[in-house]
Amino acid sequence: MAHVYEGAPDDRQAGDIKPSRFRPKYRALTDAEKALHDAIKGKAAELEALFERARDLRIPAVEIQPVNVGDGAESIMVEGVSVGPEWEYFHDGMKSLELAVMWTVKGLTA
Incomplete structure (x- = not known):
């Protein structure tokens, strides 16, 4: 497979682009656009x-702990999970x- 920046572009790249939400081309x-694209991704x-x-810092990682699942059964590993609102803030x-x-x-490259 050729390097993405070597040779001619494939059929997904064309001069006659019709507007599309899903951009088949x-x-x-x-x-300048490539440099700005890379700068945005870098930042x-x-x-x-x-x-x-x-x-x-706010929600330290919890080590995985073994949990006994019953008489003669093997232990399973369970990881602690924070479900408080602070977790949602970081997720959002x-x-x-x-x-x-x-x-x-998408706006830059459309």
């Missing part, structure tokens, strides 16, 4: 790491970051 990006990765640090924050990046890149 893509247009070639300019160098998103930085924010992702910061969001995870904030979550881990990460989901919002994903959506912001997705929609911004």
Whole structure:
């Protein structure tokens, strides 16, 4: 398989692009668009790491603990899960970051 940046683009990339929500065809990006795309994704990765640090500071990871399931039965491993509102805040924050990046890149590349 050829490297994505080598050779001619495949049939998914074409000059005559019809607007579509699901984009079966893509247009070639300019160098400026590629650079901005990469910068957005890079900053998103930085924010992702910061969001995870904030979550881990507030909700430390819980080690997996063995649980006895009964007489003569094998133990199973159970991981502690936080279900408080703070977990939802971090989940929603990460989901919002994903959506912001997705929609911004889609707008840039449409």
